[in-house]
């Protein structure tokens with residue numbers, strides 16, 4: 255049963271700036287998906303990370319592969335996106351930025367349609383999966399550019415994500431530069447693993463409008479002063495994601511944050527952000 259504190263955290267207006275669609279599927283939605291595709295023999299344990307359970311980055315990406323098997327049609331995507339948006343809204347999220355990797359043009363078309371009819375301010379970032387290489391990256395940028403022009407402000411940016419140990423950012427630079435030049439905001443996952451210093455240097459020169467994770471930017475963990483300097487001088491915000499959202503997990507994370515940060519500072523930031531977004 256919800257405690258008074260649970261209620262407080264749920265009702266608190268929140269902004270969600272780093273949600274991967276297929277990483278935000280709830281337990282209930284997953285159950286429906288699993289039932290729809292019994293021939294895949296997928297169990298819940300293969301699609302989620304339980305509270306307190308630890309997995310390596312590699313294992314996380316294995317989980318995404320399983321989820322992608324379950325979410326492979328327009329119908330699935332429509333159901334998942336609708337559920338995810340409703341669940342974020344029920345958790346008190348007032349402004350939501352979703353990211354997702356288009357596997358087919360029609361899938362992305364669906365997102366845009368869907369994102370218009372549920373009452374949360376929603377924005378969408380079209381994601382480039384680095385594993386798919388420069389050609390797909392460029393196609394995705396063109397798709398994102400089309401949506402930037404036609405989605406009435408819903409599509410705002412490009413996300414670079416995917417297994418950070420695969421490929422090199424230098425091969426994606428022209429796609430990312432094109433994206434920036436056509437007015438898409440850039441949210442780049444970088445320095446998620448150690449020994450990617452040269453890649454991070456290159457990507458930070460673009461520069462991105464947001465960094466995803468940036469876990470290994472600091473010299474103490476294998477990054478460098480130059481990386482930290484670039485981030486600070488260019489004032490680039492860093493976003494951490496919690497890629498798997500079992501029910502109420504956002505509330506648990508909030509409790510964790512509030513325990514470690516000044517609660518009033520957080521509330522003030524949220525209110526200021528909401529005022530600037532909604533006005």
Ligand SMILES: CNc1ncnc2c1ncn2[C@@H]1O[C@H](COP(=O)(O)O)[C@@H](O)[C@H]1O
Nearest residue numbers: 274275276277318353354355415416443497
């Ligand atoms: C843990 N840190 C991370 N680092 C990099 N990429 C990540 C990620 N977490 C998620 N993704 C990206 O999001 C996809 C799933 O959502 P969509 O199918 O696009 O909706 C993953 O396949 C991966 O490319």
